[in-house]
Amino acid sequence: MTKVKTGILGATGTVGQRFIVLLSSHPQFIIHSIGASSRSAGKKYVEATKWKMTSDIPEQVKEMVIKECKAEFFNDCDVVFSGLDSDVAGEIEMEFLKADLVIFSNAKNYRRDPVVPLIVPTVNPSHFNIIPHQRSVYSLKKGMLVTNSNCSTTGLVVALKPLQDAFGPIESIIVQTMQAISGAGYPGVSSLDIFDNVIPFISGEEEKIEYETLKILGELNSNQKEFKLLSSTNVSAICNRVPVIDGHTECVSIKFKNQPSPSPQQIIDVLDSYACEAQKIGCYSAPKKSIIIRYDNDRPQPRLDRDNGNGYSVTIGRVRKCNVLDVKFTLLVHNTVLGAAGSSILNAEIALSKGLLEI
Numbered sequence: 437m438t439k440v441k442t443g444i445l446g447a448t449g450t451v452g453q454r455f456i457v458l459l460s461s462h463p464q465f466i467i468h469s470i471g472a473s474s475r476s477a478g479k480k481y482v483e484a485t486k487w488k489m490t491s492d493i494p495e496q497v498k499e500m501v502i503k504e505c506k507a508e509f510f511n512d513c514d515v516v517f518s519g520l521d522s523d524v525a526g527e528i529e530m531e532f533l534k535a536d537l538v539i540f541s542n543a544k545n546y547r548r549d550p551v552v553p554l555i556v557p558t559v560n561p562s563h564f565n566i567i568p569h570q571r572s573v574y575s576l577k578k579g580m581l582v583t584n585s586n587c588s589t590t591g592l593v594v595a596l597k598p599l600q601d602a603f604g605p606i607e608s609i610i611v612q613t614m615q616a617i618s619g620a621g622y623p624g625v626s627s628l629d630i631f632d633n634v635i636p637f638i639s640g641e642e643e644k645i646e647y648e649t650l651k652i653l654g655e656l657n658s659n660q661k662e663f664k665l666l667s668s669t670n671v672s673a674i675c676n677r678v679p680v681i682d683g684h685t686e687c688v689s690i691k692f693k694n695q696p697s698p699s700p701q702q703i704i705d706v707l708d709s710y711a712c713e714a715q716k717i718g719c720y721s722a723p724k725k726s727i728i729i730r731y732d733n734d735r736p737q738p739r740l741d742r743d744n745g746n747g748y749s750v751t752i753g754r755v756r757k758c759n760v761l762d763v764k765f766t767l768l769v770h771n772t773v774l775g776a777a778g779s780s781i782l783n784a785e786i787a788l789s790k791g792l793l794e795i
């Protein structure tokens with residue numbers, strides 16, 4: 437089988453390193469080109485990177501020379517994954533799109549764009565249907581730009597999607613996050629700030645969760661050209677940084693529009709039996725279970741549950757009645773796997789199976 441040639445932008449960063457690990461053993465994709473800033477360009481990967489993954493740098497990547505993130509250097513890639521800093525992602529990703537390249541981005545820059553889908557692979561792959569329209573807007577033959585969501589939003593929508601499908605619209609969502617340090621990139625939050633501490637502010641995070649949830653759980657109009665955001669759902673997010681390396685924990689309370697609301701057991705049954713499209717079509721990275729339910733009172737925990745489903749599952753526990761809204765629970769998502777690089781990769785697998793990639 438011909439492997440899909442992939443490029444990685446921001447390959448030296450936290451998300452970029454996760455891309456390297458996940459792609460180095462991928463049966464369909466091969467790492468072909470890597471890019472980062474001009475500080476790293478021209479250097480061998482092993483020399484330019486402060487490697488922070490628990491496995492070693494894959495042999496095939498160590499000696500690769502980092503390129504500048506210019507479309508001309510990635511023209512021969514079938515797919516380009518972006519883990520670029522959002523300060524530069526906007527301009528670079530647009531240059532790549534206009535060069536008719538295929539980009540799967542982790543950055544926030546185009547998530548709100550009316551012709552760019554915001555796709556969590558285990559939730560809303562139907563939003564790929566906007567791609568023909570995007571291609572006509574930008575006069576593209578084979579290129580496209582697909583974003584995946586903010587890492588905390590990712591965990592939240594995985595839990596809400598099956599509930600919305602089964603029980604109808606969700607009227608109110610209140611979510612409090614406890615987000616890992618790796619979410620801030622490298623070197624990120626200083627140890628003097630985060631050790632023995634909790635920081636009750638992550639710039640722009642609450643606004644992203646409150647907006648992105650409505651786009652992802654919304655739908656495409658029947659003409660497949662416009663996203664219809666959920667309009668009658670209120671989302672309130674409170675975000676905290678905590679001294680955890682990987683894995684975002686979220687305490688969620690929700691109220692359904694339709695009353696009487698489902699019981700906690702009905703909620704558990706629906707979450708537990710959720711099978712997403714990526715699983716059904718047999719995508720390589722799709723977890724066997726998108727949602728893993730834990731029944732113990734003290735789970736999920738980041739250290740114990742973040743690698744469930746190789747980091748592609750969301751783990752949910754403590755599902756119970758809420759005395760203010762209808763139901764509350766705690767969830768855990770791996771912020772750099774399903775919350776970042778893994779989502780891009782699984783999105784690319786879905787695009788491949790939908791025939792959207794020209795290889």
Ligand SMILES: NC(=O)C1=CN([C@@H]2O[C@H](COP(=O)(O)OP(=O)(O)OC[C@H]3O[C@@H](n4cnc5c(N)ncnc54)[C@H](OP(=O)(O)O)[C@@H]3O)[C@@H](O)[C@H]2O)C=CC1
Pocket residue numbers: 445446447448449450451452471472473474475476477505518519520521522524525542543544585586587618619620621622623771772775776
């Ligand atoms: N960490 C996480 O959990 C999540 C991150 N994201 C998003 O993913 C993206 C990457 O995040 P993260 O990996 O944490 O960030 P890092 O700061 O760890 O890495 C940033 C990367 O961008 C590169 N870069 C910086 N400036 C330039 C430039 N001028 N030109 C080209 N490349 C440049 C860096 O290269 P160099 O090493 O050469 O400086 C590095 O490879 C961000 O947009 C972030 O918001 C999304 C979801 C979760």
Ligand SMILES: N[C@@H](CC(=O)OP(=O)(O)O)C(=O)O
Pocket residue numbers: 522542543544585586587615616618619620638641644771
């Ligand atoms: N802000 C997130 C990570 C991130 O970069 O998010 P986004 O891709 O939405 O900017 C965190 O700190 O955990």
